[in-house]
Every structure is written in structure tokens, then in C-alpha cells.
Amino acid sequence: MAPYHLEKRNVAILVVSQTFFMVAAITVMTLSGVVGQQLSPDPGLATLPIAIMMLGTVVSTLPASLYMKRVVRRRGFMTGASVGGAAGGLLSFTAIALDSFWLFCLGSALLGLYQGFAMYYRFAAVDVASPAFRSRAISFVLAGGVAAAFLGPWNASMATGLIEAVPSGGPYLIIAILALLAMGLLSQLKVPPAGEPQPGETTRPMSAIAMQPRFQVAVIAGAVGYAVMILVMTATPLAMRSHGFDMAQVAMIMQWHVLGMYVPSFFTGGLIARFGVGRILLTGCLLLVGTVLIATLGASLAHFWFALVLLGVGWNFLFIGGSTLLSTVHAEAERGKVQGVNDLAIFVLVAIGSLMSGSLLHHLGWETLNLMMLAPIALVVLATVWLRMNMRMAPVSAAAGAGES
Numbered sequence: 001m002a003p004y005h006l007e008k009r010n011v012a013i014l015v016v017s018q019t020f021f022m023v024a025a026i027t028v029m030t031l032s033g034v035v036g037q038q039l040s041p042d043p044g045l046a047t048l049p050i051a052i053m054m055l056g057t058v059v060s061t062l063p064a065s066l067y068m069k070r071v072v073r074r075r076g077f078m079t080g081a082s083v084g085g086a087a088g089g090l091l092s093f094t095a096i097a098l099d100s101f102w103l104f105c106l107g108s109a110l111l112g113l114y115q116g117f118a119m120y121y122r123f124a125a126v127d128v129a130s131p132a133f134r135s136r137a138i139s140f141v142l143a144g145g146v147a148a149a150f151l152g153p154w155n156a157s158m159a160t161g162l163i164e165a166v167p168s169g170g171p172y173l174i175i176a177i178l179a180l181l182a183m184g185l186l187s188q189l190k191v192p193p194a195g196e197p198q199p200g201e202t203t204r205p206m207s208a209i210a211m212q213p214r215f216q217v218a219v220i221a222g223a224v225g226y227a228v229m230i231l232v233m234t235a236t237p238l239a240m241r242s243h244g245f246d247m248a249q250v251a252m253i254m255q256w257h258v259l260g261m262y263v264p265s266f267f268t269g270g271l272i273a274r275f276g277v278g279r280i281l282l283t284g285c286l287l288l289v290g291t292v293l294i295a296t297l298g299a300s301l302a303h304f305w306f307a308l309v310l311l312g313v314g315w316n317f318l319f320i321g322g323s324t325l326l327s328t329v330h331a332e333a334e335r336g337k338v339q340g341v342n343d344l345a346i347f348v349l350v351a352i353g354s355l356m357s358g359s360l361l362h363h364l365g366w367e368t369l370n371l372m373m374l375a376p377i378a379l380v381v382l383a384t385v386w387l388r389m390n391m392r393m394a395p396v397s398a399a400a401g402a403g404e405s
Contacts, residue, residue, distance in 0.1 A: 006190060010128040011137050013189050014121045017077070018144030019151070020178040021118040022258075024085060026152025027171045028053055028111060029230075030254045031160075032104075033237050033358065034247070035168050039101035047234050047358030049101075049108040054230070054351035056112020057119070060084075061347055064116045065340030073124050077186040080117025084110050085179025092172040097165070107172070114179065116347075123339050126327050127191050136269040138323055145262030152258060153251035160247075203334045206341060215338070217387040218325040221281050223346040224376045225318030228288060231353035231360075232295075232311055232370060233257060236304065238358065239366040243299050253304050260312025268320045277321045281384045284317030288377045295370040307370075318380065 028050060037046035068076030088110030095104035122138045129137035155171045162170025209215055236257070237250045272280050287310045295307040330338040360369045 007128055010189055010191070011125055011140055013185050014125055014128075014141045015144040017081075017182045017185055018118070018121050018141050019147045020182040021081075021085070021114065021121070022145045022148030022262075023152045023155055023178055024089070024111060024175040025115060026148055026254065026258055027156045027175060028108065029233055030153055030156035030237055030251060031168065031171055032108060033234060034241065035096065035104065036101070036358075037238070038168075039096075039099065039104055041101070044359045044362050045101075046238060046362075047354055049105050050234050050357070051351055051355035052105045053108040053112040053115065054347055054354045056084075056109035057115045057347040058112075058344065058351050060113045060116030061119065061343040062340035065120065065336045065343070068117075068120065069336035073120070073127065073191045074186060074189045077117055077121070077124075077189065078183050080114050081179045081183040081186060084112070084114025084117060085182065086176045088112075088114055089172045089174075089176030089179060093163075093166065093169045093176070096167075096169040096172070111175070116343075119343050119347075120339065122323055123327075123335070124189070124191065127335075138269060138320060138327075140265070143262055143265035145258055145265070149255050149258035149262060153255040156254070157247050157251035203331070203337070206337055209330060209334060209338055210341075212329050213387050213390045214325055215329045217281075217383045218322045218329065219342050219345050220322075220383045221284075221318045221325070221380050222322030222342065223349045224380050225284060225288070225315050225322070226346050227349035227353040228373045228376055229261075229311055229315035230350045231357045232291065232373065233308070234354050234357040235361045235366065235369055236308060238361055239299070240304060245301065245304075249301060253301070253308050256305055257308035257312045260309040261316050262312075264313050264316045265320065268316055269324070272321060272324055277325050278384055278388045280317050280321045282381065284314045284321065285377050285381045285384070287311075287314030287317065288373065290314075292370045292373055292377075296367045299366060 032049045032053070033047045036049045037043060040046055040048065064076060064080065067079075088107050090107075091110060092104055092107030095101075095107050122141050125137035125141040155174050159170040159174050160168045162173065233254075236253065240250045240253065241247075268280065291307045291311040291314060294303055294310065297303060326338065326342055357369075360372070364372075
């Protein structure tokens with residue numbers, strides 16, 4: 001394991017890089033639906049650029065994991081920041097300047113590639129941290145979103161006039177600049193040899209790993225929690241605009257939502273260590289149910305505020321809980337494929353959710369869209385209860401088998 005000072009330095013690099021990436025992600029979630037609505041010939045396609053970004057993540061997430069297994073984390077992260085973040089931001093800016101919806105979608109796809117690599121920052125935190133520090137290291141990296149909660153909405157609203165000739169284009173230039181800065185930082189990342197896959201190590205087939213109940217629940221919690229969050233989050237700016245709120249108010253709600261997503265990261269790892277993953281996953285589900293209930297009670301600014309804050313905290317508990325659970329099911333040599341399959345499953349659902357968001361909002365309305373989220377939330381509850389029962393029965397079964405032999 002890395003020396004103490006190197007461990008903290010690596011985590012700090014990942015925290016700042018996560019912040020820069022999250023500014024890009026929050027800008028897309030806050031602004032790209034509105035830009036899509038302006039550029040698209042069909043209102044139902046307003047959130048297609050966001051869905052395309054998620055599709056870009058789906059396509060790149062497993063190859064990104066396998067690529068980093070071959071060339072190490074540092075080079076992979078630098079590739080994502082340059083080819084995905086910098087190029088994607090510049091192409092999105094160009095698309096707005098040319099009033100081209102489909103070019104804007106292509107820029108969004110590259111930003112999805114950026115996300116496909118950046119999603120592994122949290123796993124890199126596990127690689128560079130000691131066993132006792134791992135759950136907190138994941139939390140600290142995700143807590144980089146706290147600074148982004150202020151910078152992202154500010155970028156999406158205040159930087160829109162940065163280039164007067166290209167309204168709404170400025171935020172995408174900022175994305176490109178921050179991605180280049182992240183590339184420079186990540187060039188200094190030093191993952192210790194024990195944190196990189198070693199050649200010649202034996203691994204179990206993915207089918208055997210996938211049979212583990214902990215793997216299945218980790219994927220379900222992460223994928224469903226993320227999909228529910230992204231679907232509601234993507235619909236929020238459009239729903240608020242339809243109710244007469246301006247972009248400054250939309251940015252404020254999104255800022256609080258992102259704070260709800262990432263402020264708990266400072267203590268979620270500690271809560272998991274104290275109460276266990278299962279209780280944290282169930283608490284996350286309860287918070288998401290609270291989101292649905294508040295969203296159906298009204299459409300005032302206060303209703304949006306409470307619903308989106310609860311949505312953020314609920315996502316945090318499910319995502320960090322699922323990530324922590326996943327880290328217990330694989331050996332070092334199996335890391336790349338297990339993390340890749342996990343994030344592939346997550347972003348398949350996320351892409352579907354973001355693609356459906358605009359259409360569901362357009363045809364069904366804000367309240368019905370939220371009510372539909374109760375079914376997938378119930379799935380996570382059932383899966384978590386099943387895992388807890390399975391883990392309680394396992395020692396009993398083992399003891400009975402020992403008695404019979």
C-alpha cells in the first residue's frame with residue numbers, strides 16, 4: 001500500500017479532478033435540456049442530448065475499464081479528460097454557434113466518454129487507500145461534488161453570456177478548460193503497484209462473480225438509484241421552466257440538489273461502517289420515496305427544493321452503498337471487468353432514464369413522472385431485504401453443514 005503522504009496526495013488529486021468533471025456533468029444536466037429544447041425540432045427530443053451523453057458513457061464505460069487495466073489508471077483518466085471533456089466541450093460550443101442540434105448531440109456523446117472514464121475516480125480511490133480508509137476515500141472523492149454544486153449551476157446560468165455572439169455557449173467552453181486542467185492534475189496521479197492489475201493473475205469468470213448476492217444487490221442499488229435520480233433531475237429544469245421559473249431559480253434548485261448528492265459523502269462512509277450497507281441502502285430508498293411524495297403535493301419553489309434535496313441524498317446513500325458493497329466481491333485481478341460490468345449496467349439504465357425523461361414529462365406531466373419511480377425504488381428495497389436475509393441464513397447453513405459432516 002502507498003505511504004501515508006502519497007495516499008492523501010492521490011486522493012486529493014482525485015477529489016479536484018472529480019470536482020472539475022462534476023462541473024461538466026451539472027452543467028449538462030442543468031443546461032443541455034434547455035439548449036436541446038431551443039435547437040431541437042421536436043419538444044419531446046429536448047433531453048436527447050443528455051440521453052446521448054449517457055449513451056456515450058454506456059458505450060465507453062467497459063472499454064474504459066479494460067483500457068485502464070492495460071495502460072494504468074493515470075493514462076486512462078488523461079485520455080478521458082482530453083478526448084472526452086476538452087473535445088466534447090469545444091464541439092458543444094461549436095454546435096450552439098452553428099445552431100446544429102445533431103452536432104450538439106455529438107458533443108454530448110464525447111462528454112459521455114469523459115464521464116465513462118471519470119466514473120472510475122471513486123474506484124481509483126479504493127486502489128490508493130488503505131483498507132481502513134477505503135469507504136471514506138470513496139466518500140471524499142464523491143464529495144468533490146460539493147464545490148461543483150456551486151460552480152456547476154453558476155457555470156450553467158452566469159457563464160451563458162460569456163461569448164455574446166454564442167448565447168449559452170460559454171458554459172461549454174468552461175467545461176473544456178476545466179477538463180484540460182484536470183488532465184494536467186491527473187498526470188501526477190501515482191497509483192501504487194498493488195493498486196494496478198498484475199499480469200498473469202488468475203481470475204474467476206464473470207458469470208461466477210455475478211452469482212454472488214452482494215454483486216447483484218450492489219448493481220441493482222447503484223443502477224436503479226442512479227436511473228431514478230437522473231430521470232427526475234433531467235426533467236426538473238424543463239418542469240420548472242413550464243411552471244414559469246427562470247434560469248436563476250432553476251440553477252438554485254439544481255445547486256441544492258447537487259449539495260444533497262455530495263454533502264452526505266463526508267459522512268456516508270462512516271455511517272456504512274457503523275450501521276452496515278443494508279441499512280444505508282434502505283434509508284436511501286426511504287428518502288427517494290419522500291421525493292415522490294413531495295413532488296406530487298405541489299409545484300411551488302419550496303416543493304421543488306425539498307424534493308430535489310431528498311433526491312440527492314437518497315442517490316448518495318444508494319450509490320456509495322452500492323460502490324462499497326461492490327468493492328467486497330472481487331479480487332484485484334478481477335477489478336477491471338467487475339467495475340466495468342457494474343458501471344455498464346448503471347449507465348444502460350441511466351441512458352434509458354434520461355432518454356425517457358423529456359418524453360414522459362411532455363406526455364404525462366411532473367406528478368405522474370414521479371409516481372412512476374415508486375416501482376423501481378421498491379425493487380431496491382426487495383433486493384436489499386433479500387440480501388440481508390441471505391447473509392443471516394448463510395452462517396446458519398454453514399453451521400448445519402458442519403454438524404452433518
